[in-house]
Amino acid sequence: MLIVTSPTTFQPVLERIAEEIERTPGRGRPADYIPALAARDPRSFGMAVAEPDGTVYGVGDWRQPFSAQSITKVFTLALGLAREGDTLWEHVGREPSGNRFNSLVQLEYENGIPRNPFINAGALVVTDRLHTRTGDASGELLAFLRAESGNPELDFDTEVAVSESAHGDRNAALGHFMASYGNIDNPVPVLLEQYFRQCSIAASCADLALATTFLARHGIRADGTRLLSRSQAKQINAIMLTCGTYDAAGDFAYRVGLPGKSGVGGGVIAVVPGRCTLCVWSPGLDERGNSVAGVAALDRFTTLTGLSVF
Numbered sequence: 089m090l091i092v093t094s095p096t097t098f099q100p101v102l103e104r105i106a107e108e109i110e111r112t113p114g115r116g117r118p119a120d121y122i123p124a125l126a127a128r129d130p131r132s133f134g135m136a137v138a139e140p141d142g143t144v145y146g147v148g149d150w151r152q153p154f155s156a157q158s159i160t161k162v163f164t165l166a167l168g169l170a171r172e173g174d175t176l177w178e179h180v181g182r183e184p185s186g187n188r189f190n191s192l193v194q195l196e197y198e199n200g201i202p203r204n205p206f207i208n209a210g211a212l213v214v215t216d217r218l219h220t221r222t223g224d225a226s227g228e229l230l231a232f233l234r235a236e237s238g239n240p241e242l243d244f245d246t247e248v249a250v251s252e253s254a255h256g257d258r259n260a261a262l263g264h265f266m267a268s269y270g271n272i273d274n275p276v277p278v279l280l281e282q283y284f285r286q287c288s289i290a291a292s293c294a295d296l297a298l299a300t301t302f303l304a305r306h307g308i309r310a311d312g313t314r315l316l317s318r319s320q321a322k323q324i325n326a327i328m329l330t331c332g333t334y335d336a337a338g339d340f341a342y343r344v345g346l347p348g349k350s351g352v353g354g355g356v357i358a359v360v361p362g363r364c365t366l367c368v369w370s371p372g373l374d375e376r377g378n379s380v381a382g383v384a385a386l387d388r389f390t391t392l393t394g395l396s397v398f
């Protein structure tokens with residue numbers, strides 16, 4: 089993987105943030121409903137910033153792979169939207185849910201149409217539709233992440249996928265419930281296997297910051313080809329801002345002021361459109377499933393640099 093580091097621009101701010109985080113007590117608790125994630129050290133911390141030209145800056149454990157989990161929902165949405173276009177929105181909404189990421193309660197009131205693509209129910213619909221169109225949704229996602237990060241070693245973590253599958257009753261319930269409304273095409277077990285593989289992808293802060301740069305480049309991939317229209321890239325950034333951290337999206341927008349997406353592996357990605365992308369990782373989570381140190385670090389980044397969308 090080609091990583092260009094430079095002692096200028098973002099490096100000093102990253103080092104300052106890492107020092108501040110080091111001195112902060114209380115890092116939350118790693119997710120334990122997926123047993124393979126429970127053993128992670130909550131004191132791990134890494135942060136990377138990538139510029140649209142592929143320059144990356146990093147601090148701490150920024151090259152250590154971690155479980156990307158729901159961060160992958162951004163990339164499957166981008167691939168799904170690129171393949172299908174606007175009919176996708178007949179099957180999944182674009183409103184914040186105000187509920188936990190794995191909640192079932194709204195689905196019955198809303199006829200099996202999930203609120204947005206970044207809660208589990210919505211991501212299951214997106215993966216299902218991408219799988220119908222490609223025959224291998226998780227393989228398509230992996231190829232995309234390898235290409236955008238420039239890291240051919242990026243891969244699924246089978247131990248995490250198996251662990252999640254063995255404790256996957258809630259996601260299975262979501263899948264079967266939506267299937268009962270006709271909103272899932274593939275057999276639910278096939279969909280769940282694709283979804284758990286997708287969530288298990290192990291990638292570093294450097295990998296994920298780089299893989300997100302197509303959103304800072306308004307839809308243009310690392311090789312210069314266009315994945316999304318400028319308008320579609322704006323749409324994804326907007327949904328990240330309003331839904332990317334589930335029932336904490338309001339607080340995230342208030343504190344950080346950037347489109348962002350978290351995962352229960354403790355990672356969070358964020359986009360400064362036209363300027364840079366970020367990925368921060370620390371496995372300790374708050375009660376809403378977002379990384380405590382990760383959100384704090386992004387909060388400090390936008391405060392120290394003035395780079396927010398507001």
Ligand SMILES: NC(=O)CC[C@H](N)C(=O)O
Pocket residue numbers: 156157158159189190208252259287350351352353377
């Ligand atoms: N918020 C998350 O990262 C959730 C993803 C996780 N794989 C799940 O489905 O429960």
